[in-house]
Amino acid sequence: MKAHLAKTMEIPEEEKRLENQLCFAVYSTAHAFTRAYKPILDRVGLTYPQYLVMLALWEKSEQPVKAIGEQLDLDSGTLSPLLKRLEQNGLIKRTRDSRDERQVIVSLTENGRVMRSEIDTIMGAIGQAAGCTLEEMKTIRGLLKGLRSNLTSAA
Amino acid sequence: MKAHLAKTMEIPEEEKRLENQLCFAVYSTAHAFTRAYKPILDRVGLTYPQYLVMLALWEKSEQPVKAIGEQLDLDSGTLSPLLKRLEQNGLIKRTRDSRDERQVIVSLTENGRVMRSEIDTIMGAIGQAAGCTLEEMKTIRGLLKGLRSNLTSAA
DNA sequence: CACAATTAAATTGTACGCAAGTGAATTTTG
DNA sequence: CAAAATTCACTTGCGTACAATTTAATTGTG
Numbered sequence: 001m002k003a004h005l006a007k008t009m010e011i012p013e014e015e016k017r018l019e020n021q022l023c024f025a026v027y028s029t030a031h032a033f034t035r036a037y038k039p040i041l042d043r044v045g046l047t048y049p050q051y052l053v054m055l056a057l058w059e060k061s062e063q064p065v066k067a068i069g070e071q072l073d074l075d076s077g078t079l080s081p082l083l084k085r086l087e088q089n090g091l092i093k094r095t096r097d098s099r100d101e102r103q104v105i106v107s108l109t110e111n112g113r114v115m116r117s118e119i120d121t122i123m124g125a126i127g128q129a130a131g132c133t134l135e136e137m138k139t140i141r142g143l144l145k146g147l148r149s150n151l152t153s154a155a
Numbered sequence: 156m157k158a159h160l161a162k163t164m165e166i167p168e169e170e171k172r173l174e175n176q177l178c179f180a181v182y183s184t185a186h187a188f189t190r191a192y193k194p195i196l197d198r199v200g201l202t203y204p205q206y207l208v209m210l211a212l213w214e215k216s217e218q219p220v221k222a223i224g225e226q227l228d229l230d231s232g233t234l235s236p237l238l239k240r241l242e243q244n245g246l247i248k249r250t251r252d253s254r255d256e257r258q259v260i261v262s263l264t265e266n267g268r269v270m271r272s273e274i275d276t277i278m279g280a281i282g283q284a285a286g287c288t289l290e291e292m293k294t295i296r297g298l299l300k301g302l303r304s305n306l307t308s309a310a
Numbered sequence: 311c312a313c314a315a316t317t318a319a320a321t322t323g324t325a326c327g328c329a330a331g332t333g334a335a336t337t338t339t340g
Numbered sequence: 341c342a343a344a345a346t347t348c349a350c351t352t353g354c355g356t357a358c359a360a361t362t363t364a365a366t367t368g369t370g
Contacts, residue, residue: 011278015289018210018226022285022292023188025299027207028228030185031357032306033178038358039310049326052182055173065349071173073183076349078327085325102335102348123166129309130177130302134170137177140302143295144180147285151187154284155194186327193328204356220319231319233357239320240355257318257365 026144036129037122044118050086051122053079057092058116061108064097068106091115181299191284195277199270205241206277208234212247213271216263219252223261246270 018024034048041051049072056071057063069079083106086092091112097103130137173179189203196206204227211226212218224234238261241247246267252258285292 011275011282016210016274016278017214018207020296021210022296023192023281024207024210025296025303026181026185026188029299029303029306030181031228032303033181034357036306036310037178047325052173052179055171055176055179059172066347073186074326075328077329077351080350082326100336100348104349119171120166123171126178127166129306131305131309132302136298140295140298141175141177141180143291143298144184147287147295148180148184148187150286151184151191151284154191154286189327202355221317229356230358232321232359235320237356255318255366259319 022147033126036126040122040125044115044122045089049074049078049082053082053086054091054112054115057106057108057112058119061113063106064103065106066103086112177302188281191281192277195280199273199277200244204229204233204237208237208241209246209267209270212261212263212267213274216268218261219258220261221258241267 014020037048037051041048046054052072053068056068065076065079065083069075072079083092083094087094090109093107093109094104095107097105132140169175192203192206196203201209207227208223211223220231220234220238224230227234238247238249242249245264248262248264249259250262252260287295
């Protein structure tokens with residue numbers, strides 16, 4: 001039985017080292033990205049997760065909190081305080097949906113819309129820092145999407 | 156001048172979408188990993204970052220905080236409270252280095268050492284969830300290591 | 311040797327992530 | 341149609357991350 005054999009197959013000691021964990025490679029690269037973005041985003045007054053929310057809103061303003069959460073894979077426990085800060089900074093506006101009072105519609109303010117002009121500078125700088133070709137980026141992106149979908153559906 | 160051209164090259168709109176950001180692929184995969192580990196690590200009473208620290212200590216007990224920080228790329232602001240919790244849970248011990256009183260040496264307790272026997276179960280379960288071949292894992296790991304090193308050295 | 315500079319760890323303050331629970335609005339069902 | 345179940349956003353509590361500061365110990369320099 002192949003499945004049984006696979007499950008009981010010994011993992012070589014070398015594969016158990018921290019440095020050889022795929023999860024750690026993803027984890028530490030995520031932190032490296034956050035750090036690389038920091039000096040650039042500081043200039044426009046955004047944190048990295050806030051920047052991701054702005055990317056979602058620049059694609060489509062007027063989204064309920066839940067829709068943003070689905071795109072970012074974050075729940076309202078994370079988004080509520082984050083959106084409150086974006087609102088305090090004058091980048092977004094929050095209004096109850098009159099057709100469904102449970103929902104809060106998030107939309108860009110004029111300041112929030114204008115900030116989109118920074119996108120080329122930001123992405124240009126990160127592209128330089130990542131220092132890999134567009135082709136390489138697409139490859140990694142594709143592999144990670146597959147990995148992520150496996151991990152998610154396994155739960 | 157090639158460098159100048161590259162910097163001023165327009166980024167296609169499609170590449171600006173949240174879903175097409177390499178940083179977001181890494182960010183969301185990291186979260187997916189944490190979620191995949193959660194039910195498994197809950198059984199042994201570890202959080203995911205705590206598990207990474209344990210991996211480092213299973214490789215080598217008796218490490219100063221700084222050494223752990225270098226392997227995980229975390230500073231003492233993150234590690235100090237995390238290690239305090241591991242100590243409270245009886246998995247590690249912290250002692251001042253008598254040769255250099257500034258340093259705190261972290262070492263495994265008997266309970267901490269014994270927990271290493273869970274490593275095959277944990278990694279086996281995650282391997283199943285990730286659902287990709289050892290070859291694929293090595294490929295992604297290698298690509299991410301390169302990416303991470305670029306991002307870090309750019310700063 | 312003294313004193314400035316450096317280093318290690320801890321602490322403080324801010325901002326995620328996420329589980330669990332609350333409360334109000336809407337849907338589903340009997 | 342009324343009660344039950346569900347949905348949405350918010351809040352609370354805990355555990356990271358990380359910048360900035362603090363304290364103690366060590367090293368480097370004159």
